[in-house]
Amino acid sequence: MFGFSKEQGIAFLLLLILVVVCPFVLYPVFLMNVLCFALLACAFNLLIGYVGLMSFGHAAYFGMGAYVCAYAAKVWGLTPEVCVLLGGITGGLLGVVFGWLAIRRQGIYFAMITLALAQMNYFFCLQAPFTHGEDGIQQVPRGALFGIFSLANDRAMYVFIAVLFLFFFLLIHRIVHSPFGQVLKAIRENEPRATSLGYRTDDYKLIAFILSCFIAGIAGGAKALVFGIATLTDVNFETSGEIVLMTLVGGMGTIFGPGVGALVLKGMENYLAGIGSWVTVVQGCIFVVCVLAFRRGIIGEIGARLKLVL
């Protein structure tokens, strides 16, 4: 019903089982972090993998989503689902403005414009009083879902985040395999030809961009609630780089790749924390190995071996 092929159906079932079983084995907060970043990487992948637009500023939408969600939860005392939605809308609105400017260019120019706009956004977050500069918005309450179910417990929060992730994961999959998604892929392959077929490619690109930013904002909002904090780290360009890395390591243009990439990178950050700043060195090495040895990423490479589209 979501346009899954048989193999993708099996892979999705596997994912579902993992999402259900993992919190009993692994640390739930770590898993929630992975899910938030997996969602963010999926949103980014929607652009680079299916439209061929390399955005280098996705941290802006992620981080602004986190700030607005945290502010709404802490100052306005709204319920978590509304806060996360507000985060998504913030990301989407920012996407309208940034996207409208950026989609007029392609390739490296597109990447640079998105990066420049994201840096402007970073400076805004640094100076705006409501973000509290370097301190960030701290002590954000998780609240009660729909005002009824308290999310203070990590397990309860995990269920909320997992449902959120699966919903948007399926949404992205649906988008990619819809007629709209077909046009996006046509634009990726050959934009002049898509134009000659009568498609307004700029409109399609803008809509895809806004969708991606909206989901990035949702992911940011969810992360802010999980950790109870929204800080400059979320809007920093290093986060943007990390998103690119996750998508490339997992497999660009695959549905499951970005999630796997998020798991790998966040896993390293979590379990190699003891070696301190060397984590970034290890990440760099992995990136080089990935580009040299398996350019399609983990899932892309598995898919190519098995001749499947995952």
Next chain:
Amino acid sequence: MIARRSLLAGSAAAAVIAPRVRAQGAKPRIKLGVLNDMSGPYRDTGGPLSITCVQQAVQDFGDHGFAVDVINADHGNKPDQGASIARRWYDEDGVDVILDVPTSSVALAVSTVTKEKNKVNLNSGAGTVDLTGSQCNPNTIQWTYDVYMLAKSTGGAMVKSGGDSWFFVTADYVFGQQLASEGAKFVKAAGGKVLGETRYPFPATNDFSSFLLQAQTSGAKVLGLANAGADTINCIKQAAEFGLTQRMKLAALLMFISDVNGLGLQTAQGLTLTESFYWDLNDRTRAFSARLKQKAPDVRADMDQAGCYSAALHYLKAVADMGVANAKANGAAVVARMKAMPTDDDAFGKGSVREDGRGMFPAYLFEVKSPAESQAPWDYYKLIATTPAGEAYRPLAEGGCPLVHT
């Protein structure tokens, strides 16, 4: 053959080690986590020597029927990183107490997590007064210093000696902002005035030239440095290079002995600064430093690091007093016990912990010696004045800590 032989040797070794491991496992364990900056501007003021100081406390405490582990991590001066490490330590790794935590923004985040998990947070490295004020909680103690005490001691002394117009260069986060505003209060209270302030992004700034030039054009007599660690060192060095030091007096509102060492006496001589610990203060601090020297021969502890020692030792005493099982179950109860017991150790002497979580120790105003006056390595300070514990800190009623009224 070789493989088999090494296998044999390995299993023999395992047989020897295994019973010992089991014997250790039977003892109750307390786990201390040192969370600080291991790679950024505050590495030298806290960093590895804070960990050594905590280990020294464990050693000096001795065996009281329970084992003590010390682990550490780098929070990179980022609140979200600090908070997520704290969360993982409490949830996953069985850490009972988190020590040090410099950088006020991180300290507040870690303190929040600590309260949520009902563990213990003994802060030595952060200066924000919010930890014992509006954001105080029953699980947190701020051991060593705070911006009020620094501003009162150093700022007050500067105004008295004629520096009555100030310009602040401020690290743009909660610590720097509070330090500058507390400093400004004391300057104004003493009849001085503040001509301006410039804030720089933390922790990403290395080049302070534009901020220093702003200070120069202001015409103020005193340049107040509301920052810490490597930032302070860079500011002082660059101010010296610009010749600023000939026209303005520098007031480093927070400076540690490791910073003085980093600057060298030639540059640092004559600076006034405030610490609550100095290794050469009295016989007890010298004895403590002699013990520490066996572990870290080339450095001397500053107040942040010595505060980690003092806090860890007092914590372990409280744990021994109330039993490991009780201590592990309820962090707030341990902190309550720590507040009830008077403190006494070689580094900070006799002291106490106030009900809002403020460690009460005297504040010492030092002047940095000139190279000619310095007799030995690390012989850096002349004691100028001592503010007694009761007067050094913000009065209890002014802090607005919710714990005080209940």
